[in-house]
Amino acid sequence: MALRISLFYSAIFLVIGVLMPFWPVWLKSRGISATEIGLILAVATWSRAIINPLLAQSADRHGRPDLMIILLGWGALITHILFFFSESFWSLFVISVISSILLFALMPMADAVTMLKVREGAIDYGKVRLWGSLTFIIAALGGGYILRGQPADYILWLVVGLLILTVASCHLVPRAETPGTKAFLEPLLNILRNGRLIIFMVSASLIQASHAVYYGFSTLHWRANGLDEITIGALWAEGVIAEIILFAVAGKYIDRIGPVIFLTISGLAGVIRWVVLGTTTDLAGLVAVQGFHAFTFGATHLAALYYIAKAVPAGFAATAQSLYSSFAVGTTMAFAMLASGWLYELYAGAAFFAMAGMSIAGVLLLFSVRLFAEKAT
Secondary structure (H helix, E strand, O other), rough: OHHHHHHHHHHHHHHHHHHHHHHHHHHHHHHHHHHHHHHHHHHHHHHHHHHHHHEEEEEHHHHHHHHHHHHHHHHHHHHHHHHOOOOOOOHHHHHHHHHHHHOOHHHHHHHHHHHHHHOOOOOOHHHHHHHHHHHHHHHHHHHHHHHOOOHHHHHHHHHHHHHHHHHHHOOOOOOOOOOOOOOOHHHHHHHHHHHOOOOOOOOHHHHHHHHHHHHHHHHHHHHEEEOOOOHHHHHHHHHHHHHHHHHHHHHHHHHHHOOOHHHHHHHHHHHHHHHHHHOOHHHHHHHHHHHOOHHHHHHHEEEEEEEEHHHHHHHHHHHHHHHHHHHHHHHHHHHHHHHHHHHHHHHHHHHHHHHHHHHHHHHHHHHHOOHHHHHOO
């Protein structure tokens, strides 16, 4: 079971590892302007935030999230094949939005199935999820090597080829059955009525979104202060490697200390990391805090998954995971990315201090509802 789930995470992150750095290049090759590319990416992000929880709650209502994963995988493959026949901006726009919704709905759905198996004591989430982080690095580096000097059309061919692997891996995801429900909005309403869970999600979302300046502008900031591309790439790799190590060992600790404390550690690590990045571009200082990515991203992700798994009935797991993903990676991150551009333009590296403020806000939210009294409810 662990191998089958690991293969899914490996395959989907291969696709994402190519799409994130190279897909805008393919769109540009179609004659799309930078403004139009931005519009496509923005609308796709907002559409995922709205529609993906509805797809997930449909899976919960029917009690078979594993079947939804198969349908989404095939949908993502078919819609990406349609790009071969798309020429106009509006056809690219429509296909981009639909394909983005289907592809990125896969992750929270798979997380929900995986956490159902974690509840059963069958697997350790971190040890299967780490393969996704590893293949993301391989795809980003290997994709650059494969695509170097090649026509932009190679990007689409590579994405479609990797999606074929992803569809095959979707069929390997273990069968997962939940009670289901006939009430249309019951999974979503059950989650929205859980005030403590919503506060926890908001807290985790703030800590995740505090990466906005890092994701968007750290490379530019470091280059402007004299660091070369190889050094910058090594700094990014350090963060992902630290994340992989955390995933490998965190399972036994998060059950022991609880997701609330885990999230608190994540937020405090964020404060330290962003203050240092806002204060210095000295290589020693950067190396010292890049390993904190294990906590600011990895521990936050794990804390959210484990808290949701214990706070929500098994039958509503897909909806809860998708709602968190849409809010943390969609809405909150989108607003933070918009603000980060403005902040970086005005204050350069000092923009990281605002990210430290977001981390502090995430930690304070936990205190505000006295969640420390509960290790997982």
